[in-house]
Amino acid sequence: MTDTLTSREDTHELLRFATAGSVDDGKSTLIGRLLFDSKALFDDQWDAVEAVSAGRGDEYTDLALLTDGLRSEREQGITIDVAYRYFSTPERKFIIADTPGHIQYTRNMVTGASTADLALILVDARKGLVEQSRRHAFLCSLLRVPHIVLCVNKMDLVDYDEAVFKKIENEFAAFATKLEVPDLTVIPVSALKGDNVVNRSENMPWFQGPSLLHHLEKVHIASDRNLVDVRFPVQHVIRPHSNDNHDFRGYAGQIASGVMKPGDEVMVLPSGFTSRIASIETADGPLDEAFPPLSVTVRLEDELDVSRGDMLCRPGNQARVSQDIEAMVCWMDEARPLKLRGKYAVKHTTSDVRAIVKDVQYQLDINTLHRDESATELKLNEIGRVTLRTTKPLLCDDYRRNRATGGFIIIDEADNRTVGAGIIV
Amino acid sequence: MSDYRISHIAALEAEAIFIFREVAATCQRPVLLFSGGKDSIVMLHLAQKAFAPAPIPFPVMHVDTGQNFAEVIDYRDRRVAEAGVQLIVASVQDAIDRGMVVEPPDGTRNRIQTPVLLEAAEKYQFDALFGGARRDEEKARAKERVFSFRDDFGQWDPKNQRPELWNLYNGRVHPGEQIRVFPLSNWTELDVWRYIGSEDIPLPEVYFSAERQVVDRGGMLYAVNEFIKPREGEEVFYEKIRYRTVGDANLTAGVRSEATTIDEIIAEVEVTRITERGATRGDDKTSEAAMEDRKREGYF
Ligand SMILES: Nc1nc2c(ncn2[C@@H]2O[C@H](COP(=O)(O)OP(=O)(O)OP(=O)(O)O)[C@@H](O)[C@H]2O)c(=O)[nH]1
Numbered sequence: 136m137t138d139t140l141t142s143r144e145d146t147h148e149l150l151r152f153a154t155a156g157s158v159d160d161g162k163s164t165l166i167g168r169l170l171f172d173s174k175a176l177f178d179d180q181w182d183a184v185e186a187v188s189a190g191r192g193d194e195y196t197d198l199a200l201l202t203d204g205l206r207s208e209r210e211q212g213i214t215i216d217v218a219y220r221y222f223s224t225p226e227r228k229f230i231i232a233d234t235p236g237h238i239q240y241t242r243n244m245v246t247g248a249s250t251a252d253l254a255l256i257l258v259d260a261r262k263g264l265v266e267q268s269r270r271h272a273f274l275c276s277l278l279r280v281p282h283i284v285l286c287v288n289k290m291d292l293v294d295y296d297e298a299v300f301k302k303i304e305n306e307f308a309a310f311a312t313k314l315e316v317p318d319l320t321v322i323p324v325s326a327l328k329g330d331n332v333v334n335r336s337e338n339m340p341w342f343q344g345p346s347l348l349h350h351l352e353k354v355h356i357a358s359d360r361n362l363v364d365v366r367f368p369v370q371h372v373i374r375p376h377s378n379d380n381h382d383f384r385g386y387a388g389q390i391a392s393g394v395m396k397p398g399d400e401v402m403v404l405p406s407g408f409t410s411r412i413a414s415i416e417t418a419d420g421p422l423d424e425a426f427p428p429l430s431v432t433v434r435l436e437d438e439l440d441v442s443r444g445d446m447l448c449r450p451g452n453q454a455r456v457s458q459d460i461e462a463m464v465c466w467m468d469e470a471r472p473l474k475l476r477g478k479y480a481v482k483h484t485t486s487d488v489r490a491i492v493k494d495v496q497y498q499l500d501i502n503t504l505h506r507d508e509s510a511t512e513l514k515l516n517e518i519g520r521v522t523l524r525t526t527k528p529l530l531c532d533d534y535r536r537n538r539a540t541g542g543f544i545i546i547d548e549a550d551n552r553t554v555g556a557g558i559i560v
Numbered sequence: 561m562s563d564y565r566i567s568h569i570a571a572l573e574a575e576a577i578f579i580f581r582e583v584a585a586t587c588q589r590p591v592l593l594f595s596g597g598k599d600s601i602v603m604l605h606l607a608q609k610a611f612a613p614a615p616i617p618f619p620v621m622h623v624d625t626g627q628n629f630a631e632v633i634d635y636r637d638r639r640v641a642e643a644g645v646q647l648i649v650a651s652v653q654d655a656i657d658r659g660m661v662v663e664p665p666d667g668t669r670n671r672i673q674t675p676v677l678l679e680a681a682e683k684y685q686f687d688a689l690f691g692g693a694r695r696d697e698e699k700a701r702a703k704e705r706v707f708s709f710r711d712d713f714g715q716w717d718p719k720n721q722r723p724e725l726w727n728l729y730n731g732r733v734h735p736g737e738q739i740r741v742f743p744l745s746n747w748t749e750l751d752v753w754r755y756i757g758s759e760d761i762p763l764p765e766v767y768f769s770a771e772r773q774v775v776d777r778g779g780m781l782y783a784v785n786e787f788i789k790p791r792e793g794e795e796v797f798y799e800k801i802r803y804r805t806v807g808d809a810n811l812t813a814g815v816r817s818e819a820t821t822i823d824e825i826i827a828e829v830e831v832t833r834i835t836e837r838g839a840t841r842g843d844d845k846t847s848e849a850a851m852e853d854r855k856r857e858g859y860f
């Protein structure tokens with residue numbers, strides 16, 4: 136009984152990680168192996184995959200089938216869209232996003248990586264770094280995924296040779312110096328055979344580091360959050376029109392960063408009015424303090440005009456209020472490129488605005504990181520720096536300082552598709 | 561709390577509440593699909609928490625196949641009244657009577673729910689439909705976005721989903737199109753049970769083990785009821801079973817269990833080796849891609 140009670144209230148920390156790397160480098164196989172060796176699979180899931188594999192005449196059960204669940208994925212033997220999988224160990228709870236390596240589906244890789252605490256970048260030991268590995272490494276650094284693990288995979292096909300591993304490790308390290316990679320770990324693995332995935336490999340005694348799972352369980356993520364800058368984008372105003380709660384007026388939202396306490400002085404942006412936090416409400420009662428990622432309802436001491444899209448912060452530490460936005464943009468639409476003077480809808484925190492592209496400053500070559508300043512548009516999967524002018528000010532920070540207030544999406548106003556990801560610089 | 565860490569269940573709750581509020585603030589006419597099953601019970605609970613102390617600002621809808629566990633329908637009506645929300649019932653029986661859909665020869669109504677759902681969505685002009693589906697349930701669901709776009713025909717196109725970055729959900733649609741929204745996307749079955757336990761959410765009795773009259777069909781135990789009558793030569797016997805999911809009474813099998821409390825259920829789920837659907841659903845086995853195909857047609 137005590138056991139179940141503790142497990143009911145368990146305080147596992149959550150780690151979200153995403154795979155990345157070129158097509159066929161073994162991302163899905165690695166996830167399958169991780170789930171299989173950590174006994175996170177259900178019997179019927181495994182039986183189903185075994186049956187499909189046997190039916191196709193595979194020599195061995197294809198572990199990638201555990202995440203490649205769509206009909207077209209199985210037909211083509213590639214991943215097309217992100218698959219989410221969940222597992223936990225006594226140490227942690229994991230949310231895995233297994234993303235596609237194929238260039239055509241880069242937008243889906245970006246989808247998976249945008250919320251990740253950690254990215255596993257896979258490289259095929261026989262091929263070394265290819266353009267797509269660089270693109271994904273660049274995207275991970277652009278999205279500021281705080282922790283990167285480079286998995287040099289398919290070591291079984293290069294006789295578990297340390298020299299091959301070292302060469303790729305050095306090559307990646309050289310490329311990474313041009314990027315911002317706060318924390319890099321490199322592990323030689325065989326996703327197919329299981330070396331260094333859950334268990335340390337006996338085939339690579341020269342490698343002293345941890346297995347992948349061990350690293351995932353131990354990597355320190357608590358300090359990745361921004362607990363300094365109070366940013367509370369107002370999502371929804373709660374005003375019950377009932378006799379019991381006649382005077383209740385609360386600002387509902389999820390704390391983007393910082394720690395808020397009742398009594399704290401706050402400033403409302405963009406109006407600039409100040410007040411104090413009267414209380415921080417939840418359905419379970421008021422809180423003494425609130426921090427990310429809690430969803431709460433904040434009440435202020437004064438009656439101010441506050442609505443969705445506004446932001447609470449501290450008078451001495453405010454978000455930027457600006458209609459001129461400098462951003463790196465990753466374009467994700469195959470139908471139409473991002474165009475100079477093009478008009479789009481932009482969603483940033485809880486605010487919806489319109490924007491015009493004032494300038495395309497450059498387009499970036501992923502391999503060389505060379506800047507092409509003659510560019511006037513960004514096509515599918517291209518990344519470049521642009522200047523936007525918005526109809527209303529954004530309440531924002533540099534993405535490098537604050538992932539929650541520094542990112543935005545660009546939406547095509549004609550067909551409502553999400554066509555671009557923006558990172559404020 | 562002093563080190564500013566929260567449990568993963570608390571993080572999942574915060575995410576779900578954010579999603580509910582986001583839809584309420586940005587979509588014109590949302591609706592919550594509510595069947596009286598445990599996932600939709602958790603959804604209703606979360607929706608209440610998201611807007612407290614105000615009431616839930618949208619109605620709930622049950623696409624009623626008419627093949628329910630009676631007790632679950634009682635629970636549904638009680639819960640909806642307590643929450644003070646409007647209940648819309650889209651009746652599959654009614655659609656059959658009108659000739660809008662044809663009952664399949666085997667009597668299963670899972671698939672013909674889809675046109676009924678879409679008709680109701682059109683009638684009430686719902687542009688956002690909350691569902692309790694979780695990505696851990698099935699391999700096609702594992703691929704779906706939190707805000708999942710459906711075209712004029714309610715269809716899901718798995719090869720052409722909208723990118724979904726950070727928590728910036730794009731709920732924009734043209735009239736006739738919809739977003740299906742899944743606040744429990746990142747929850748597992750175990751998370752749901754633990755949450756029910758820690759929040760003390762009451763459940764219909766079918767979720768708890770009791771001695772029930774059953775028949776064994778292909779290794780699955782079905783309780784004998786209005787919809788499941790023993791067939792010629794089938795042996796009826798008593799077994800202690802409970803339900804892990806509650807779908808149509810004629811399709812959902814129970815599992816052998818001794819668990820009569822939530823804590824006991826959690827303890828069983830922690831060590832189970834079979835997925836929820838694998839253990840209980842007679843409707844997903846028809847083909848390898850059964851769920852994907854149904855979703856393409858507009859199913860949840
Ligand atoms: N020998 C060997 N083969 C591997 C290893 N890892 C993966 N493979 C094989 O490489 C092929 C591609 O593997 P996937 O896991 O589908 O590759 P992926 O990176 O997920 O590919 P996309 O998702 O389409 O980008 C499959 O045939 C795997 O069996 C490994 O460590 N050793």
Ligand SMILES: [Mg+2]
Pocket residue numbers: 162163164199203213214233234235236
């Ligand atoms: Mg793959």
